[in-house]
Amino acid sequence: MIIKTITAATLLVILSGCQTSDTRLELSQENNTSVQLSANEQMKEIAQSYFDDMIALSPVNGTFVGYAQYNDEFQAPSTPASRSKYVTLVQGYQSKLRAIDKTTLTGQSLISYNILARDLAFSLAGTQFPSYLIPINQMFGAHNTFASLGSGASAQPFSSAEDYDNFIARAKQYVIWLDGVEQNMREGIKQGVVLPKVLSAKLLPQFTAHIVDDVEQSVFWQPITNLPNDSTQEQKQHITSAYRNMIEGTLVPAYKKMAKFLETEYLPNSRSSVGLGSLPNGKAWYEYNIEKHTTMKLTAEEIHQTGLSEVKRIRNEMNWVKEQLQFEGDLQAFFVHLRESDEFYFNSPEELISAYEKVKRKIDKRVPILFDIKPKADYVVKAVESFRAESAAGASYSAPAPDGSRPGIFYINTHNLKAQPKFLVETLSIHEAAPGHHFQIALQQEIKGVPMFRKFGGYTVFSEGWALYAESLGKELGLFTDPLMWYGRLVDEQLRAMRLVVDTGLHAKNWSREQAITFMINNSSMAESDVVAEVERYIAWPGQAVSYKIGQFKIQELKGYAQKALGERFDVKAFHRQILTDGAVPMAILERKIKAWVASQA
Structure with a gap:
């Protein structure tokens, strides 16, 4: 986030x-002006x-x-x-x-x-x-x-x-x-x-x-x-x-x-x-929020059904991890085991922050495998301030100062260590920092020839879609070699898939807060406290949470289009450069840009 x-x-x-x-x-509209x-x-x-x-x-x-x-x-x-x-x-x-x-x-x-x-x-x-x-x-x-x-x-x-x-x-x-x-x-x-x-x-x-x-x-x-x-x-x-x-x-x-x-x-x-749909003109208000965050005209029902399909697919992959780890018991028992076993959690806030700093160094060395650009600005890992930690997200990113006087900040919420499992370290670092939010936002600020409203503006579907797409690059970057770390990747993707279901459920299908919480607990190993914070976030921010998966789908769709059209001439580094070098744009504009780039390579 x-x-x-x-x-x-x-x-x-x-x-x-x-x-x-x-x-x-x-601006002068006269044709006879000297300039x-x-x-x-x-x-x-x-x-x-x-x-x-x-x-x-x-x-x-x-x-x-x-x-x-x-x-x-x-x-x-x-x-x-x-x-x-x-x-x-x-x-x-x-x-x-x-x-x-x-x-x-x-x-x-x-x-x-x-x-x-x-x-x-x-x-x-x-x-x-x-x-x-x-x-x-x-x-x-x-x-x-x-x-x-x-x-x-x-x-x-x-x-x-x-x-x-x-x-x-x-x-x-x-x-x-x-x-x-x-x-x-x-x-x-x-x-x-x-x-x-x-x-x-x-x-x-x-x-x-x-x-x-x-x-x-x-x-x-x-x-x-x-x-x-x-x-x-x-x-x-x-x-x-x-x-x-x-x-x-x-x-x-x-x-x-x-x-x-x-x-x-x-x-x-x-x-x-709890849903926006219960307010006056709430249905239209929610539809507006969906388009605001996704830049696309999508119905709540189609998003909901897509989410249910994705949740089912990812559960099947989680079952595969369970079998790789030779865990005896069903998937729900596996979720409970991961939630309640101390071995999967850090002992102190300091240990948690240190783990993310270690992964930062690991990822920084491997990013050139898939990218030929990177931001000049660096980022640091910090704990969320205590005054907002109780209701803040598990992790978030804050952009660097444009003049380089302040680095980007990858915030980790240390308020509840049981909401920060060890197996999330790699995937969360990719998403919030490099090559996720930090890459996209810092590069956007550094691009020359782009007006200020684009340097410092953006669209949730682009920024969050890019960060979720970046997570899918983890194996190519030499990460996720441990089945548990791969499970962490699935946890993050499942979270975004559940959001499609829960956000639309709350705001368009009259779901209760408790119904949303139960759905997320039944389909993930997330700590209950983390689930509660997530659900209350969706209640507060209608439509924002559906943009992650929608953006990821679009970027992957465009990548597939480019790969098919260019064949052996497809260069993943060049594709990533095309995605990132104009800053965040609405999905329709991104699609036109990528298709024009593909045509220029012919």
Whole structure:
């Protein structure tokens, strides 16, 4: 799973609730101008202006991409006026695109035009759904991003006195945004658009965790323990005092207020149902989410049936592993054995992290077997921060800083060691790091000639589809030689197959949370705690979980097409280069690109 990256959904859908800035691009349409921009040049200017306007809506994203001028800002609350301005802004960019002669566009400019035209239209279609009424949940939301920034372990810089002042200013705006979240969630209660009770209960601790009596026990105090060495004593005293006041006078009261609202108002009014389909216009909303995450028009029923077929196929492969290990008993007994036997789990968080660091070194040496490109940026392995570990995914990836000042981060959740079996180490490392997310996202940021909205944008189906496809390369990279490690690969693939069934079951077929949990336990050796976290993730994030398998299927389909068409001339390194060197794109655009590449090889 990818975190803290700017996705197309972030720029175009989530931000639809933010305050907009004025559009800044005015292209001359007069034929008698002394300098007439070419269509390609016009597209480049539109793309940059669009990116700048979207970053202005979400200053935190500006921090992540290195726009330091936004380090003291936070996004504005979602209001009817801001949502209306956003629609006007998007429509304005549609007008700018229509003014371009598309037939004269070439190369990256043509790709950018097609991507932006699609995304703008899709964004407007999404404004019919009131996502601003449920702006946060236990899985994602700016409240967790803010805490990560304030911890000093994320993108927010803390290397000068000015940096500390910037975060104090950002904190003041964060509190204003949080008030807006509360107001919109209260409106959601009135309209019957609220979180399920089970998610509201998991959300509450994310706020109470920041209510401290001793400010020095706050996650926000951590930057004070690492004050810049070149600061004067007077500066250190000023910063320390200002931070104490910020935590005591601004943040703790805001967290108390939000926690009280959640506990006394929101939780009692949260819904007992869990699927998006139970909300007003929920069926259409879920279908929109499927297309948002997959970039393809697929029905919930066909996804569900595909998932059932894949689950059955992978169970058969798991049976083969069981037989190779000469385990006596059926597959369910094998699952129980793997869940409950201590030999399959690490003894400490340190041992867990060390195992992933060892596999990193192993994979790094073997990647050139299948790739002739790799990112300049490296990545590190870290434990998930304690304040979000309880409800965070088992593993995730955070992109490196564009300027190289911060490596990519492969996060491992050490909260529950029983959710991190040893046999997952190889497959999970491939997926989250190299040649999975780290390769794809870091390379995307490093590509020259690609506009910023594509460098830092993306599509779940592409990014997660690539990472799952990357797992299938493990044997060719000399991994999965141990049957248990191969079983780990099957565990990961089974997880993604079950998601097709469970996500659609929850949101389109009226499945209960308990029904989803039972299905996953019966078809995998996952720890029950991990299954619960996964199911609650799908409840919180409708449609996202189906994109993994859908993306993998498409990339494998295109690989098969290229292999058949090119025969002995097929070069897997060249194929991978073609997939990765334009960044994440919608599946239809990727298909056109690969087929054009194959035709050019004839």
